[in-house]
Amino acid sequence: MNAIExxxxxxxxGQIVAVDDLDLTVPTGEIYGFLGPNGAGKTTTLRMLLGLTxxxxxxxxxxxxxxxxxxxxxxxxxxxxxxxxPYLSGRENLRVFAGHxxxxxxxxxxxxxxxxxxxxxxxxYRTYSLGxxxxxxxxxxxxxxxxxxxxxxxxxxxxxxxIADMRVLLRKLAADGVTVLLSSHLLAEVSQICDRxxxxxxxxxxxxxxxxxxxxxxxxxxxxxxxxxxxAELIALVGRESLxxxxxxxxxxxxxxxxxxxxxxxxxxxxxxxELRWREPDLEQNFLELTGDDHxx
Ligand SMILES: Nc1ncnc2c1ncn2[C@@H]1O[C@H](COP(=O)(O)OP(=O)(O)OP(=O)(O)O)[C@@H](O)[C@H]1O
Ligand SMILES: [Mg+2]
Numbered sequence: 001m002n003a004i005e006x007x008x009x010x011x012x013x014g015q016i017v018a019v020d021d022l023d024l025t026v027p028t029g030e031i032y033g034f035l036g037p038n039g040a041g042k043t044t045t046l047r048m049l050l051g052l053t054x055x056x057x058x059x060x061x062x063x064x065x066x067x068x069x070x071x072x073x074x075x076x077x078x079x080x081x082x083x084x085x086p087y088l089s090g091r092e093n094l095r096v097f098a099g100h101x102x103x104x105x106x107x108x109x110x111x112x113x114x115x116x117x118x119x120x121x122x123x124x125y126r127t128y129s130l131g132x133x134x135x136x137x138x139x140x141x142x143x144x145x146x147x148x149x150x151x152x153x154x155x156x157x158x159x160x161x162x163i164a165d166m167r168v169l170l171r172k173l174a175a176d177g178v179t180v181l182l183s184s185h186l187l188a189e190v191s192q193i194c195d196r197x198x199x200x201x202x203x204x205x206x207x208x209x210x211x212x213x214x215x216x217x218x219x220x221x222x223x224x225x226x227x228x229x230x231x232a233e234l235i236a237l238v239g240r241e242s243l244x245x246x247x248x249x250x251x252x253x254x255x256x257x258x259x260x261x262x263x264x265x266x267x268x269x270x271x272x273x274x275e276l277r278w279r280e281p282d283l284e285q286n287f288l289e290l291t292g293d294d295h296x297x
Contacts, residue, residue: 001064003028003148003179004049008058011044011203018044020203022058026181026196028147031174033190034183036200042183043079045200046152049181050077062148076146078137078154086126090117090136093125094143103143111139115169131162138169149173151182155189167193187287217281220259223249224266224273233269237262249275 004026011019019041026032036042047053049060051067065071084093094108112118115135120128128136134154141149154170155163170180170193184190190197191214198208224230227248234243234250242253252262256278266273 001028002026002061003030004032004060004062004181006045006049006058006060009045009048009055009060010057011041011048011053012056017203019048019055022200022203022205024198024205026179028063028179029174029177030195031170031180031182031193033194033197034181034200035185035187035190035197036183037185040185040200041203042185042200043152044203046077046079046150046181046183050075050079050150052079073144074147075150076141076144076148077150078134078141079150079152081133082137082140084125084133084136084140087124089122089124090128090132090139091121093136094139097140098143101143107143107145111142114142114172115139116165130157131159131165134158134162134166135169138166142173146178148179148181151180153183153185155184155186163189187284191283214283214286215281217253217286218256219244219251219279220254220256220262221246221249221251221275221277221279222262222266222273223275224271226271229269230266230271233266233271234262237265251279 002025004024006022006024009019009022009024010017022045024045034042034045044053048055049062051072059066062071063074085096088096091108091112094111095105098105098108109118112121115138117132117135117139120132125133125136138154141151155166158166174180182193191211194211196208196210197214199206222230222234231250234252238252238254244251259276259278263273263276
């Protein structure tokens with residue numbers, strides 16, 4: 001069963017179509033990155049999923065359930081910053097949340113450990129750094145021991161170390177079987193965290209790709225002399241369609257592991273190889289080709 005399925009999900013605010021006929025599928029167990037520029041409709045979609053705003057049209061299922069009693073029992077969310085009390089400590093704030101959610105008090109210390117806030121749990125919330133506030137928000141979302149986490153821009157405002165911590169944390173949760181749907185406007189960020197990326201633009205899902213698809217490609221760059229003989233050998237080795245002349249050398253569409261075989265064959269044929277280098281695929285380029293949208297960076 002998929003964790004999330006929406007069909008024709010639409011939200012209109014007067015003339016504005018914030019979410020436009022969205023069919024979104026989030027497979028159970030994956031970290032799904034919902035990517036899009038400001039105003040694309042990410043938050044509106046997440047709010048509809050969480051029952052915070054009503055769709056104008058379409059349907060949605062979370063673990064096979066439609067909105068109604070019990071619909072969100074297995075869902076934790078972090079969306080537009082939870083309302084923590086500034087003068088209560090992190091632990092006290094979580095106790096309040098646990099009381100509302102009817103969660104055993106023992107969960108509070110468990111989730112504080114998960115987000116690595118135990119050391120600062122007794123300090124008042126107002127003294128927390130932004131990263132600590134984000135982690136406390138995530139801790140609150142984890143109180144219910146959810147099977148699905150919905151996070152709206154969880155790394156917003158975090159420094160690179162904070163983003164790395166969040167990545168490790170989400171990976172750990174995913175390894176424990178938690179499905180994660182998170183939004184972001186940064187490709188580099190979601191591509192490091194997520195298994196699959198869906199791109200939203202003007203309320204529409206313009207593309208969906210797995211991280212393997214985004215990382216597909218990459219080339220082996222070969223420089224060798226004499227060039228004509230090198231070219232003939234390379235065509236024999238990999239086929240003309242996989243060979244592209246590039247400056248003084250050639251780019252080959254092959255697997256990285258082919259490098260040593262190609263080197264040996266060239267040297268055996270009396271060709272002098274001066275450079276043999278693997279070039280990683282250009283994630284951004286692949287992405288733009290998939291989306292045809294240069295708004296998203
Ligand atoms: N309550 C509302 N009333 C009217 N318009 C709204 C409301 N909420 C959102 N919108 C509009 O819906 C569109 C999508 O907004 P949304 O907040 O979902 O975008 P987003 O992708 O989350 O953007 P950001 O990256 O800036 O958070 C925008 O045009 C926004 O102005
Ligand atoms: Mg938003």
